[in-house]
Amino acid sequence: MKLVNLKDAQQQVSFTEAVKIGLGRNQGVFFPESFQPLADVDALLDKPFAERSTEILYHLIGDELPKDTLSEMVQRAFNFPAKLVAVDDTHYCLELFHGPTLAFKDFGGRFMAECISLFNQGERVTILTATSGDTGAAVAHAFYNKPNVDVVILYPEGKISLAQQKLFTTLGGNIHCYAVKGSFDDCQAMVKSAFLDDELKQTLGLNSANSINISRLVAQVCYYFEAVAQLPKEKRGKVHVSVPSGNFGNVCAAMIAAALGLPVAKLSATTNQNDTVPRYLDSGEWAPNATLESLSNAMDVSKPNNWPRVETMLERGDFNKHDFYSRSVDEDVTQSVMKQLHEQGYLAEPHTAIAYQGLVQDMDADACGVFLATAHPAKFKESVEAVLNHQLDMPKVLTDALLKPCLAEPLQADYESLKQAVMNKIS
Incomplete structure (x- = not known):
């Protein structure tokens, strides 16, 4: 899979490289130069979800991943x-x-975790992501307790629901959460700034789990x-x-x-x-x-x-x-x-x-x-x-999370505050 940085066409990478880099030069996102239609969509639609998904992803990614390896990754990621x-x-x-x-972000978060685990081959990596609600939980649970991985999640304080927040701020361990005094766009801007900081990228092995990836x-x-x-x-x-x-x-x-x-x-x-x-x-x-x-x-x-x-x-x-x-x-x-x-x-x-x-x-x-x-x-x-005006039944995963204490730390909406906090926490 050949991908081009949409802000710097000179930067062309493979799927593996794009996953590991996350965000390209000049804060550009990676994207394929073109898409080739699938040969027989009707036949694909008759297949089970995981088998069909393997065919689609193999078509997109190409032979960078052996098909049997990709199939195992998909079955683990899409097990719902x-x-x-x-x-x-x-x-x-x-x-x-x-x-x-x-x-919905469970699909992308869990497949990304499979990719990162395979591609980094035991190297240390820090996943840095901003969330407007659901990305944080999906990424946190996908990477929770995975070896050699730290996850840093920024979210706008008071601007996501309590249930959304508790799903990821209560985990602890390798999941580090910060309640930013600002908007989601502020959080997203801080993440982008981090990817322009060569010192931070090299020290922490930085990667992003936003849909940037x-x-x-x-x-x-x-x-x-x-x-x-x-x-x-x-x-x-x-x-x-x-x-x-x-x-x-x-x-x-x-x-x-x-x-x-x-x-x-x-x-x-x-x-x-x-x-x-x-x-x-x-x-x-x-x-x-x-x-x-x-x-x-x-x-x-x-x-x-x-x-x-x-x-x-x-x-x-x-x-x-x-x-x-x-x-x-x-x-x-x-x-x-x-x-x-x-x-x-x-x-x-x-x-x-x-x-x-x-x-x-x-x-x-x-x-x-x-x-x-x-x-x-x-x-x-x-x-x-x-x-x-209707009483909702609560799924057990939410009732359990709501009972746990929030472990997030407060953070000002500026990049230097983030850099200092993360370097002190992880490096």
């Missing part, structure tokens, strides 16, 4: 289902919250095939997919799936009130505003790291830009849609409701729609119960 649930005859929800931390991104491609595989065959021809979008990695994975031949006719990247991309598509001006807090906090991102990848695919025609939609959904509409879905018998948290709204706004009458549920409703217990 992605369930497609019918809301009505034409709208289906892909539930991606059946993994160990109840969020190509291993997470390619893993996410697989569950879009799983969604279509679970549809009735007569509904697979014209599928409209809607993805709740913050950092735009998840919708980028959907676009890659389409480029490989998955029959995705339209694609919606629906945001909350942090609407940098919808405004950019309307005006042509990239003008991020200050990040606003919302019910859908995992999407409270004003400067999405993965937008350059999405824009690259649109510009070179990997996906028809006229079939790509990005609209914003405000707080009032989010709550209204949550209630609407609940009346239809489907319990949705805010991110899922936003994806549903994005779907119904632009879906053709003769299409089949798939919208994503990226996290379990119980991870947003307080807001869901308040909006729906």
